[in-house]
Structure formats: structure tokens, C-alpha cells
Amino acid sequence: MLNIHELENKHKKYKLKSFAPYLVILLSITIVLISILFFLLYDLGSNTELNKSEQIAQKEESQREENSTSNLTQEKNETLQKEISIPEIVKEVPKTEEVTEAIQKKVLLSPSLNFIKSIESQAPIYKEKVHKTAAIVEQQIKKPIQKKEEILLPAVEEVKESMAIVEKTGSIDIKRRDEEVDIKHVIKRFNINHNPALSLFVAKKYYQLEDYEQAYNYALATNELNNDMEASWIIFSKSLVKLGKKEMAVETLKKYINYSSSSQAKQLLDEILSGKFK
Amino acid sequence: MKPSIYEDSRDVFLDTVDAKDYIQLERISTIYQVLKDSIKKPFKMVLLYGKPGTGKSMFLSKLHESIASEQKAYLYKTPILDESEFYKTLAQDLYEIRYDGELNFTQFMRVVENRELVEAIVPVIMLDEAQLYSTIMMEKIRLLSDTRKVKFVIALHKTEKEDIIAKEHFQTRIWESIKLENALPSELKIYIQKKLMKANCIDTASMFTPKSINLIHKLTDGNYRDTNKLIYTLFDIYHYYAQNTPNKIKRNEISAKIIEMAAIHTGLINA
Numbered sequence: 001m002l003n004i005h006e007l008e009n010k011h012k013k014y015k016l017k018s019f020a021p022y023l024v025i026l027l028s029i030t031i032v033l034i035s036i037l038f039f040l041l042y043d044l045g046s047n048t049e050l051n052k053s054e055q056i057a058q059k060e061e062s063q064r065e066e067n068s069t070s071n072l073t074q075e076k077n078e079t080l081q082k083e084i085s086i087p088e089i090v091k092e093v094p095k096t097e098e099v100t101e102a103i104q105k106k107v108l109l110s111p112s113l114n115f116i117k118s119i120e121s122q123a124p125i126y127k128e129k130v131h132k133t134a135a136i137v138e139q140q141i142k143k144p145i146q147k148k149e150e151i152l153l154p155a156v157e158e159v160k161e162s163m164a165i166v167e168k169t170g171s172i173d174i175k176r177r178d179e180e181v182d183i184k185h186v187i188k189r190f191n192i193n194h195n196p197a198l199s200l201f202v203a204k205k206y207y208q209l210e211d212y213e214q215a216y217n218y219a220l221a222t223n224e225l226n227n228d229m230e231a232s233w234i235i236f237s238k239s240l241v242k243l244g245k246k247e248m249a250v251e252t253l254k255k256y257i258n259y260s261s262s263s264q265a266k267q268l269l270d271e272i273l274s275g276k277f278k
Numbered sequence: 279m280k281p282s283i284y285e286d287s288r289d290v291f292l293d294t295v296d297a298k299d300y301i302q303l304e305r306i307s308t309i310y311q312v313l314k315d316s317i318k319k320p321f322k323m324v325l326l327y328g329k330p331g332t333g334k335s336m337f338l339s340k341l342h343e344s345i346a347s348e349q350k351a352y353l354y355k356t357p358i359l360d361e362s363e364f365y366k367t368l369a370q371d372l373y374e375i376r377y378d379g380e381l382n383f384t385q386f387m388r389v390v391e392n393r394e395l396v397e398a399i400v401p402v403i404m405l406d407e408a409q410l411y412s413t414i415m416m417e418k419i420r421l422l423s424d425t426r427k428v429k430f431v432i433a434l435h436k437t438e439k440e441d442i443i444a445k446e447h448f449q450t451r452i453w454e455s456i457k458l459e460n461a462l463p464s465e466l467k468i469y470i471q472k473k474l475m476k477a478n479c480i481d482t483a484s485m486f487t488p489k490s491i492n493l494i495h496k497l498t499d500g501n502y503r504d505t506n507k508l509i510y511t512l513f514d515i516y517h518y519y520a521q522n523t524p525n526k527i528k529r530n531e532i533s534a535k536i537i538e539m540a541a542i543h544t545g546l547i548n549a
């Protein structure tokens with residue numbers, strides 16, 4: 001995974017690169033200094049041979065010359081810097097692309113069914129949980145039966161009324177455009193933070209879009225990150241059926257039901273077995 | 279130093295969200311108090327927002343853990359996108375009512391309105407990744423909180439530009455909005471060292487000098503997730519050297535060279 005040797009080389013290059021601007025500055029300063037020195041020496045040499053009036057004229061001239069040459073050297077430096085910096089930028093661009101490409105490659109998901117084996121090995125851990133959740137589920141099932149009677153179903157008119165309220169306030173208050181949340185954007189974020197919530201979202205979206213292969217891939221990724229998410233197992237199994245792998249779906253659901261006693265999973269299993277879901 | 283120290287230190291920086299790994303930082307604990315207090319206030323919904331990797335999910339996990347012992351509080355890490363499913367889950371969690379068929383907004387609203395609070399405590403529902411809920415759904419959530427029978431704490435991921443919009447928008451009377459930020463260098467130091475100390479990696483914790491912290495801060499801008507990645511790789515490199523060429527590393531302070539190598543590897547430096 002870590003290629004230390006390559007990393008060391010890259011670091012050397014990086015260090016050189018970060019020193020390059022200083023080198024350029026140093027070089028240009030020396031050039032300027034040398035040229036100033038050269039003209040001073042030239043001045044000193046001419047002093048002894050020329051009379052005073054000539055000296056003054058010469059001095060003025062050399063000063064002018066000096067100005068123009070220092071301009072010249074400045075220009076030179078500028079072109080020098082340009083020459084040095086341009087190829088750097090050119091070099092950098094494809095590299096960053098390479099890096100992002102590499103990152104993307106890394107997180108690209110390849111379908112694998114190893115997880116089924118991993119469930120088998122993990123199954124004992126969940127045994128305790130199954131008893132507990134089973135107890136809880138039992139409790140929960142008992143309660144609603146008593147309470148259900150209390151729930152009054154509102155009339156259709158009332159429904160319409162409150163929906164109107166929702167729509168009114170909705171358009172005024174929040175102008176978020178996430179109705180059509182960009183699936184690509186979510187994938188990008190998932191690739192960064194590996195949050196199973198996001199991959200499950202993507203799996204669901206792909207399932208809605210009838211891209212079952214991708215739905216399968218993202219549900220699988222979700223299960224690998226957190227194998228306790230009911231919705232993910234459901235999407236996963238549904239995608240399997242849609243991909244023509246009914247037996248595998250049944251197998252998966254059975255195993256999942258074994259440790260989760262999920263009623264949703266049971267329902268789906270029944271529907272698959274009876275041919276209602278296909 | 280034990281040979282495995284670098285491996286242990288490395289694993290401290292795995293990118294996970296677990297309330298038990300929470301590090302108390304001064305600025306964050308102030309925000310934390312504000313948030314905890316705002317849960318007790320009526321009317322308001324609470325919005326938690328900030329750039330990726332600033333610790334929103336972590337914050338929510340911690341908040342959930344700490345208030346769940348005192349009152350009804352539920353954390354939905356995954357957005358429940360199916361509307362009926364969302365209400366059904368709420369009904370189950372809040373009132374232990376199970377529905378088999380569909381449950382629509384009006385029906386659920388009726389249930390909520392007719393409920394009496396237990397000991398005047400408003401149950402709290404925390405929604406992470408709330409930007410995935412639709413606008414209409416958010417509006418309905420707002421209407422639900424208007425009943426004052428349930429309170430929502432919402433964590434929202436926004437990009438920098440959208441952040442501003444979110445802030446302006448949500449700073450109305452309905453919302454109490456709290457922004458999470460990247461760490462300052464001083465906070466980053468505490469974050470790194472406390473994290474290591476917690477895992478008993480005292481030797482490596484003392485290797486982080488102000489100079490190395492400043493370099494790390496310069497590279498990550500104090501982002502917790504980027505810092506995690508950088509330091510994870512950093513210790514991976516240390517581990518490699520310790521195994522292969524142990525004379526190449528100094529053990530008293532983190533070398534700038536290795537920090538930079540880790541930054542190159544994680545893409546924080548383009549080289």
C-alpha cells in the first residue's frame with residue numbers, strides 16, 4: 001500500500017520545487033550584482049586616461065547605459081522566471097488529475113459476494129442480540145395492537161387542507177434545490193467520508209432509476225461498512241432479484257432474518273418466494 | 279518504545295464516528311452547551327452546519343449519547359427518504375406505535391398533536407445528513423416541530439458557498455443555528471494529543487511539538503478529517519521505518535519530512 005521509496009523520491013522533488021523560486025531570486029541578484037561591479041570597474045579604469053570634461057560626459061553616458069542594462073537584466077530575469085515556472089504548471093496539471101483518478105479508482109466498487117461468507121463468520125456474535133431484539137419486537141408488536149384503535153384517520157378534506165399549508169410555506173421559506181439532489185455529488189461525498197448513510201442513499205436512488213447493478217454495488221458497500229442496516233439489506237436483495245439472482249437473494253435474506261428477525265426482510269422473502277416480487 | 283507503538287498510534291486516527299472517541303475541546307464544549315440548552319427551549323429547531331469534516335456527525339453522536347440517558351432522544355444517521363417510512367419510524371420511536379400500511383403526513387400529524395408530553399419533556403429527533411431530505415419534507419418536519427411535541431436537531435452538510443445561504447436562510451426565529459469550524463492550531467494540538475493519550479500512546483503524543491503542529495495545521499487547515507488522514511499515514515510511514523530502517527527516524531519529535539511525505543501521499547500536497 002505505502003510505497004516509501006516512491007514517496008521519498010516525490011518528497012525530494014517537492015523540496016527541490018519549493019526551493020526553485022529562491023534559487024531564481026538568488027541567481028538574479030548575483031547577475032545584477034556582477035553587472036554593477038563590472039560597470040564600476042570599467043568606470044575606475046577610464047578615470048585615469050580621460051580628462052575631466054570627458055569624464056563627466058562619459059559618466060552620464062555610462063549611467064544611462066547602466067540603467068538600460070539593468071532594465072535588460074530585469075527583463076531577462078522575468079523571462080527566466082517564466083521559463084522556469086511555465087513547465088512546472090504544465091507538469092502539475094496532469095498530475096492532480098492522476099491523483100484524483102487514482103482516488104476514484106480506489107473507491108470504485110467491484111461486486112463481490114464474499115460478504116455472505118463474512119456473515120457466516122459473524123453470525124455467532126449476533127446470537128445474543130437476536131434474543132434481545134426478538135423480545136423487543138414481541139413487546140412492540142403487542143403494544144400497537146392496543147393502541148391502534150386510538151388512531152383516527154382524518155378525512156380526505158383535512159388532508160388536502162394541510163397539504164396546501166405545507167405547499168404555501170414550503171415555497172416561501174426554503175429554497176433548497178435538493179429535490180433532485182445530484183447523485184454524483186453524493187457519490188463524491190461518499191468517496192470522501194465513507195458514510196454508509198450516503199451509500200445507502202445512492203443505492204436507493206439507483207434502484208429507483210432501475211440501475212440495479214449500481215444499486216447492488218452501493219448496497220454492498222453499505223453492508224460492508226455497517227451490516228446492521230435493514231434498508232440496505234432490502235435494497236441489496238431486491239437488486240439481486242432484479243439482476244436474475246433470485247436464489248442468492250433468498251439465501252441472503254434468510255441469513256439476515258436469522259440474526260435480525262427483521263419483519264421487512266421476512267415480508268420481502270415471502271414476496272420473492274411466492275413470486276409476487278420479481 | 280514498544281515496536282507496535284506506531285501501529286497503535288496510527289489506528290487512533292481511523293476515520294470513524296463513535297461518541298466514545300469524542301474529544302472535548304473548549305470551543306466545541308461551549309457550542310455543545312449552547313446546543314444542549316437549546317434543546318430545552320421551546321419552539322426552536324436546531325441546525326448544525328459546517329464544512330465536511332468539521333465534526334458534525336461526531337457532535338451529534340456525542341449529544342445523542344449524553345441526552346439519551348435523560349430523555350427520549352433518537353439519532354437517525356441515515357436519512358429515511360420514503361415519507362411514509364419516516365413517519366412510521368417516528369411513530370415507532372416516539373410512541374411505540376407500529377403501522378403496517380402507509381402512514382401519511384396528516385395522519386401522523388394527528389397522532390403527534392393528540393399526544394400529551396410525559397413530564398413536559400419534549401422528545402428529540404436528530405437527523406444527520408439532512409440535506410438529503412427534500413424541501414417539502416423539511417417543511418413538514420418544521421410543521422411537526424411547531425406542535426412543540428417533538429424537537430428536531432438537524433445536521434446539514436453544505437459547501438462553502440451554500441454555507442452562507444444556509445446561514446442566512448436558517449437564521450430565522452424557527453431555527454437556532456450553530457456552525458462548526460475547523461480547529462485552530464492550539465485546538466489541533468489538544469485534539470491530536472488527547473486522542474493519542476486516550477489510547478495510551480503517551481510517547482507518540484509527546485512527539486508533537488508546536489512546530490510540527492503548525493505544519494500540520496498549515497497543510498490541513500485544521501480540518502479534523504484531513505488531519506486524521508494525514509496523521510494516519512504519518513504513523514504508517516513511521517511504522518515502516520521502524521521495521522525496516524529504524525536508524526532513519528528520530529524518536530523525540532515528529533519530523534517535518536515525514537509530515538510532508540504523508541501530505542504528499544494523502545494528496546494534501548501536490549508533488
Ligand SMILES: Nc1ncnc2c1ncn2[C@@H]1O[C@H](COP(=O)(O)OP(=O)(O)OP(=O)(O)O)[C@@H](O)[C@H]1O
Nearest residue numbers: 193293294300301330331332333334335336435502
Ligand atoms: N470533537 C471530536 N472528537 C473526536 N473526533 C472528532 C471530533 N470532531 C471530529 N472528529 C473526527 O473527525 C472526523 C470527521 O468528523 P465528522 O464525520 O463528524 O465530520 P462531518 O462534519 O460530519 O463531515 P461530513 O459533512 O462529511 O459528514 C471523524 O472521524 C471524527 O472522528
Ligand SMILES: [Mg+2]
Nearest residue numbers: 334335336406
Ligand atoms: Mg457527517
